Amino acid sequence: MRRRQFVTGITLSVLAGQRAGIAGPPRRIVLASLVTNTEGFAARWLTLIYTDAFRQLGFELEIRSFPAARAGxxxxxxxxxxxxxxSxxxxxxxxxxVRVPEATFFASTIAYARRHDVLLAPGWEGLRDTGYRVEYRLGYPAVASKLADVLPPSQLAEVRNAETGLRKLVLGRSDLYVDVEDSIAPLLERxxxxxxxIRPASVLQRGPIHAYLNKQHADLALRLGAVxxxxxDSGQIERYRQQAMHQN
Structure with missing residues (x-):
């Protein structure tokens, strides 16, 4: 009887410790971001969404902003x-x-121009055989791959940041600058x-935007997608969009 009581006491102690662990401070997860909250509503929207989503999963989210190549x-x-x-x-x-299966929102990749004589058909194929000098931001490998499929290397160049890409358009040192609309729209207001x-010359692609987690968090990525x-479905993401749009 005394042995049974001793084992039961150990079991209860273990369960109590597990409950205490669950009730403890949230674990921290750190994600890299290409933009900051001061660079437009999309960054604020993402912060609201993922802070809430990770909180529901018992994590405290920390967001660190980096240039695109550094983030990768x-x-x-x-x-x-x-x-x-x-993307x-x-x-x-x-x-x-690993890609979180549920997309956050959809974003457009745009070719921007300043010259009035630059005319493009929609889509990546609209760039083929155009002869235009095209620049894009370092650290966007999917964009680099799409451009390399339709243009020779002699017509392509990378820039370190979006401001540089726009300035080179203004100076006439390039004909087109390719980037994500959500990143460029706030800059065009400066x-x-x-x-x-500077104007949008063509929508090259519109597609879903996802969060990505390290492989060791593969199970968490699935749970995050479900959240x-x-x-x-509850309308919370749309409510956060409205909130982000009205924040300064």
Missing amino acids: AEAAAGNVDGELAR FEYQAMQPNL AEFRNAG LKKMR
Whole structure:
């Protein structure tokens, strides 16, 4: 009898310890982001969505902002737990990451121009045989791959950041700058570019944006996808969109 009581006491102690662990402080997860909350509503929207989603899973989210190439390198090296927002195709370029199955939203990749005589058909194929000098941001391997399929290397160049890409358009040192609309729209509102005559020349692609987690978090990626779906179905993601749009 005394042995049975002793075993039961151990079992209860273990269960109590497990409950205490569950009730303890949330675990931390760190994701790299290509944009900051000051660069437009999309970054604020993502912050609201994923802070809530990870909280529901018992995690405290930390977001660290990096240039695109650095974000990819940090994720590949395991210095962060994943990336906050990348295209569907990004999975093929980052074998150490797994795509969260539920997309957050859809984004457009745009070719921007300043010259009035630049005319393009929609889609990547609209660039083929055009002869235009095209620049794009370093650290977007999916964009680089799509451009390489339709243009020779002599017509392509990388820039380190979006501001540089837009400035080279203004100076006439390139004919087109390719980037994600959500990143460029806030920049075109700045005094430097507001009256520069930069315009969208063509929508090259519109596709889903996903979070990515390191492979060791594969199970968490599935659970996060399920939480995001519930949030979408309940209208919470749309409510966060409205909130982000009205934040300054």
